[in-house]
Amino acid sequence: MTIHDLLSPTGSDHDEALFAPGKPTLSYKQLYDNVIQLSAALNSFGIGRGDRVAMVMGNGPETVVTFLAVAISATAAPLNPNYKKEEFAYYYEDTKARALITLPGSAELAREAMTEDMALIEATPQEDGTLSFELIKGQREPRPTELAAPEDVAMILHTSGTTGAPKRVPLRHSNIVASANNIKSTYNLTKDDTGLCVMPLFHIHGIIASTLSTLAAGGKLVCPPGFSALEFWSWVDTYKPTWYSAVPTMHQTLLARAESNKDIIEANPFRFIRSSSSPLPPVILERMEEVFKAPVLEAYGMSEACHQMASNPLPPAQRKPGSVGIGFGVEVGIMDEEGNLLENGELGEVVVKGPNIFSGYEENPEANAEAFANGWFRTGDQGFKDEDGYLSLTGRFKEIINRGGEKISPIEVDDVLLRHPAVSEAIAFAVPSKVYGEDIHAAVVLKGDADEKELRAHCSAQLADFKVPRRFHIVDEIPRGATSKIQRVNLAELLGIS
Structure with missing residues (x-):
């Protein structure tokens, strides 16, 4: 399957899809039609399958629409809008970006860092909430109108690079759709759910967990301009989200403001709250469940796995504080230094396999030789599985x-x-x-x-x-x-x- 396949079953549905404070709401039909129109525009500019397109945009529905349009016709390379000029230049060169898409009047440093042979495209919001793409410079020979195939690279990201140069992580459509559907099934997401996206949309957590899993379920996606502890509870009061996903530091910030928002919390209970991307201390989980009166489900993700590898399940199944849960659509094992799988209770390296796992870093045979063993991807995390198969992490090997x-x-x-x-x-x-x-x-x-x-x-x-x-x-x-x-x-x- 492709991202187009994930989106198209709801393409004729007039249910609401995308919300944002102060902006028009998009229905699923408007979203689908606009994405198809924009992908065709990219083809007319000479951009198509295999071409990398840098995206420098803050959070908002415009970013979601742009990502979908680029991914189904080319390869999206979302970048942090807060990078310096030199960082933009590095990532353009490293990803071999052929174009930059940004909003009108924005991303000055990203524009300055462009090379002569890159095209510049502006994504202009329309009165009805849709977008139009305008080619500012860099017209090439038009490409045939063509959508991506399942094994095409839909998105390219970079590892954080804490121990060296960042590595390029190519994620295929098949990886992304598998991961979005895994998350959808983990939390039983349906069209009755409303997800509040507070994670950055240049990060795998925000793109897959918050955005694509919600759209795969036909639910409502609320996409404000980013995380704001001051405005979060007003968004909850307005849009009535049934869940949100965030990193532990965001949860802690919201906990600190919970007392002054008790009425909103009581009036708008979450079905569940998800935490991922770094360890959630059990004491914070306990406080969240006490204050928010909702199950807090810690999950485990990496860019190389297209985000989710494991999660604590919804009630009535058991959730274990201090554990990141069990695999959903993903096999999770513990391996020793010689590549042997270990029994439950034994400490070793966490390894995973499944259709959501990437096939290897780009142009980096040394890293790939270290990253894979006997068909398993080696995460670099240390941990163990208990008698029930629940995974607990004891830290990254480089952090121990x-x-x-x-x-x-x-x-x-x-x-x-x-x-x-x-x-x-x-x-x-x-x-x-x-x-x-x-x-x-x-x-x-x-x-x-x-x-x-x-x-x-x-x-x-x-x-x-x-x-x-x-x-x-x-x-x-x-x-x-x-x-x-x-x-x-x-x-x-x-x-x-x-």
């Missing part, structure tokens, strides 16, 4: 702290710190040590009174001595990346610790 041979999972330390009543945010991380090779520190944001001595005593009461951070850095905020994820492996450097 090796203190003189004693291995420390920083996730465990995070959860203990977050249980202190004065702690708002906490993250444990490795620092270089002449004695141990690595030692453990923690960055902490406080919401009450506590000092380093008190935090150490709190940790010592619940952790073995070697797991207790040697230093606690009290900070106003913890540095984050573009998708609100904390890059643990870079934290010592970001905080100026050597």
